[in-house]
Amino acid sequence: MKVPFLDLQTPHRELWPEIREEFEKAFYAAAFVGGPHVTAFEEEFAHFCGVSACASVNSGTDAIRLALIAMGIGPGDEVIVPAHTFIATSEAVSQTGAHPVFVDIDPITYTIDPKAVASAITPRTKAIIPVHLYGQCADMDAILDLAKHHNLVVLEDACQAHGATYKGRLAGSMGHAAAFSFYPGKNLGACGEAGAVTSNDLAIIQKVKMLRDHGQSQKYYHDMEGYNARMDALQAIVLRAKLKRLAEWNKARQRCAQRYSERLAVSPKIVVPKVAPHNTHVFHLYVILVENREDLQTYLSDCGVGTGLHYPLPLHLQKAYAHMGHKEGDLPITERVARTLLSLPMFPTLTDEQIDYVCDRILEWVEKNS
Numbered sequence: 001m002k003v004p005f006l007d008l009q010t011p012h013r014e015l016w017p018e019i020r021e022e023f024e025k026a027f028y029a030a031a032f033v034g035g036p037h038v039t040a041f042e043e044e045f046a047h048f049c050g051v052s053a054c055a056s057v058n059s060g061t062d063a064i065r066l067a068l069i070a071m072g073i074g075p076g077d078e079v080i081v082p083a084h085t086f087i088a089t090s091e092a093v094s095q096t097g098a099h100p101v102f103v104d105i106d107p108i109t110y111t112i113d114p115k116a117v118a119s120a121i122t123p124r125t126k127a128i129i130p131v132h133l134y135g136q137c138a139d140m141d142a143i144l145d146l147a148k149h150h151n152l153v154v155l156e157d158a159c160q161a162h163g164a165t166y167k168g169r170l171a172g173s174m175g176h177a178a179a180f181s182f183y184p185g186k187n188l189g190a191c192g193e194a195g196a197v198t199s200n201d202l203a204i205i206q207k208v209k210m211l212r213d214h215g216q217s218q219k220y221y222h223d224m225e226g227y228n229a230r231m232d233a234l235q236a237i238v239l240r241a242k243l244k245r246l247a248e249w250n251k252a253r254q255r256c257a258q259r260y261s262e263r264l265a266v267s268p269k270i271v272v273p274k275v276a277p278h279n280t281h282v283f284h285l286y287v288i289l290v291e292n293r294e295d296l297q298t299y300l301s302d303c304g305v306g307t308g309l310h311y312p313l314p315l316h317l318q319k320a321y322a323h324m325g326h327k328e329g330d331l332p333i334t335e336r337v338a339r340t341l342l343s344l345p346m347f348p349t350l351t352d353e354q355i356d357y358v359c360d361r362i363l364e365w366v367e368k369n370s
């Protein structure tokens with residue numbers, strides 16, 4: 001049996017008849033940038049996230065960057081981010097001229113540790129970016145309390161958490177603003193690059209809409225310098241069709257995760273993901289912790305099972321951040337998780353047979369190595 005790490009083709013075959021007509025219309029009208037599908041998607045996605053407004057952009061990275069700029073973050077500011085995330089989170093901070101400050105994560109949810117955030121706050125701190133990693137929300141109440149106390153802004157990095165909830169509140173609705181990625185492999189993925197900023201603060205959304213479009217308030221009248229960071233119409237067509245299925249797809253991911261966890265939790269060698277009691281996890285990724293994970297990864301690969309490492313080298317130890325002077329041991333939980341994690345196949349059309357095959361191979365490997 002072959003189990004790919006990700007299968008985007010199956011849902012695309014199902015979607016094609018629905019999006020084909022709109023694709024054709026947009027193609028022949030040569031209406032590619034902005035337009036009615038983009039506007040409609042912004043309204044529908046804002047509604048999905050339970051916020052008043054959404055500004056579509058061309059990637060999750062630009063969603064973070066433009067949201068930070070719109071909230072006044074810039075040169076000299078410090079922005080606290082978890083060291084265990086994709087580099088886009090911290091890259092976008094640096095691109096505003098601000099400095100990312102890396103902190104450790106919670107050992108249960110692998111999201112930013114509020115205690116570590118509290119210790120990292122300085123007079124230069126202006127913002128916190130909790131990342132809802134793998135599909136599970138960070139401890140937002142603790143973060144929001146700290147932010148209120150220190151007068152900081154909170155930008156949720158919800159790039160992996162479309163539809164996740166924290167104490168009944170949706171990812172993307174809790175901070176001053178939130179950034180989403182619609183990179184193809186995300187729970188809600190485009191057919192190329194796309195992203196969005198959501199917020200209940202209309203001034204932030206308005207500013208992001210200007211920034212994404214060269215700072216224009218009206219055509220060729222530029223209130224400021226901006227960027228070319230707009231979403232194109234073809235992405236909006238795909239995203240509108242997929243958004244209708246997102247809740248159902250997230251449920252399917254949760255069913256897959258439950259089956260994995262039931263099968264794998266029998267082994268003391270495997271740490272299965274834990275969901276904080278106040279969270280609903282949407283399992284963008286299903287990540288186990290296991291010693292000697294490279295060996296397991298090779299074993300699974302030989303058995304036809306695709307896996308991933310998210311992320312093998314923590315950000316504070318990356319060459320790109322060598323100038324910060326971090327060393328191994330600085331952020332022990334991040335480092336332990338990065339050294340032992342392994343992402344198993346996860347997508348809504350994963351079958352019980354495929355999950356059982358993956359679990360059988362993992363348990364077989366554990367047996368052979370004990």
Ligand SMILES: Cc1ncc(COP(=O)(O)O)c(C=O)c1O
Binds near residue numbers: 061062157160181183
């Ligand atoms: C946590 C996180 N933040 C930011 C990004 C950046 O999104 P994009 O790839 O759309 O720029 C990603 C996506 O890869 C992500 O997983």
